[in-house]
Amino acid sequence: xxxxxxxxKYEDESMELRRGPWTLEEDSLLVHYIASHGxxxxxxxxxxxxxxxxxxxxxxxxxxxxxxxxxxxNLTLEEKLLIFELHSKWGNRWSRIAQHLPGRxxxxxxxYWRTRVQKQAKHMKIDGIRCYWNSSSSxxxxxxxxxxxxxxxPQEFINPAAMQIQDELQNMVLSSFSNSGDHQQHxxxxxxxxxxxxxxxxxxSSNGAVADQDIDAGNLIEMAHGQWMTCGLLENYCMNxxxxxxxx
DNA sequence: AAGCGCGACAACCGCAATAGT
DNA sequence: AACTATTGCGGTTGTCGCGCT
Numbered sequence: 001x002x003x004x005x006x007x008x009k010y011e012d013e014s015m016e017l018r019r020g021p022w023t024l025e026e027d028s029l030l031v032h033y034i035a036s037h038g039x040x041x042x043x044x045x046x047x048x049x050x051x052x053x054x055x056x057x058x059x060x061x062x063x064x065x066x067x068x069x070x071x072x073x074n075l076t077l078e079e080k081l082l083i084f085e086l087h088s089k090w091g092n093r094w095s096r097i098a099q100h101l102p103g104r105x106x107x108x109x110x111x112y113w114r115t116r117v118q119k120q121a122k123h124m125k126i127d128g129i130r131c132y133w134n135s136s137s138s139x140x141x142x143x144x145x146x147x148x149x150x151x152x153x154p155q156e157f158i159n160p161a162a163m164q165i166q167d168e169l170q171n172m173v174l175s176s177f178s179n180s181g182d183h184q185q186h187x188x189x190x191x192x193x194x195x196x197x198x199x200x201x202x203x204x205s206s207n208g209a210v211a212d213q214d215i216d217a218g219n220l221i222e223m224a225h226g227q228w229m230t231c232g233l234l235e236n237y238c239m240n241x242x243x244x245x246x247x248x
Numbered sequence: 249a250a251g252c253g254c255g256a257c258a259a260c261c262g263c264a265a266t267a268g269t
Numbered sequence: 270a271a272c273t274a275t276t277g278c279g280g281t282t283g284t285c286g287c288g289c290t
Contacts, residue, residue, distance in 0.1 A: 020258095021283095057260075106278075115256055255287090259284090264277085264278080265278095266274100
């Protein structure tokens with residue numbers, strides 16, 4: 001309510017507020033202004049800097065894009081695992097989740113969740129993500145390991161639980177392929193096509209063999225960079241709590 | 249080459265919480 | 270205490286680029 005008043009007042013004073021993508025010149029102006037005046041007081045910044053943007057817009061641009069410690073590039077496996085872990089605890093509390101991923105913004109995490117995870121979850125008849133991670137969060141030792149590691153050295157955060165799971169799953173995948181040259185070749189070919197998927201699920205499957213239909217349907221899960229396994233196998237594996245219970 | 253659809257990401261909007269007067 | 274201004278959050282929309290037909 002009060003903000004609307006302020007916004008209207010501001011718009012009355014300068015009717016040419018810019019919208020849409022920021023230009024290099026605007027970015028430069030904002031960076032230089034903050035360098036000399038510091039962060040905060042965004043409405044004052046918007047008025048004083050010469051930018052024809054709202055204070056909100058300036059703040060968002062700085063926090064999500066221009067701030068020096070904003071990390072660019074794809075999320076790592078460890079970051080993805082942590083997002084799942086924290087989302088299972090807190091739900092859509094993006095800013096709270098972002099606080100545990102140094103250099104990542106709430107907007108980025110939110111986008112990641114919506115564009116990749118939610119979409120893939122729709123392919124599954126059950127809420128696979130939650131089932132998967134609830135089994136994890138029931139293991140307090142596992143959580144303690146993750147949290148301690150990140151707290152002690154957030155810049156070089158390595159999730160030992162994830163690494164161990166990764167190794168175990170990789171071995172299982174490799175053993176499932178060891179007797180099938182055709183499937184192995186088909187699998188490797190399909191990996192290239194599936195690199196853009198972060199997660200994929202299927203509701204059934206009780207054995208660990210990777211069949212042609214798994215590959216054709218994209219029913220593989222990326223556990224780490226370039227390592228895949230069938231969704232059903234992972235689901236059974238994690239739903240039974242084997243991987244996580246063994247970690248402590 | 250052009251048009252279309254889709255995914256990924258940036259940016260906006262409304263509302264709530266907080267700070268300041 | 271009441272009011273206003275500012276900031277922060279989460280949901281939603283807009284835009285762009287890329288691949289496919």
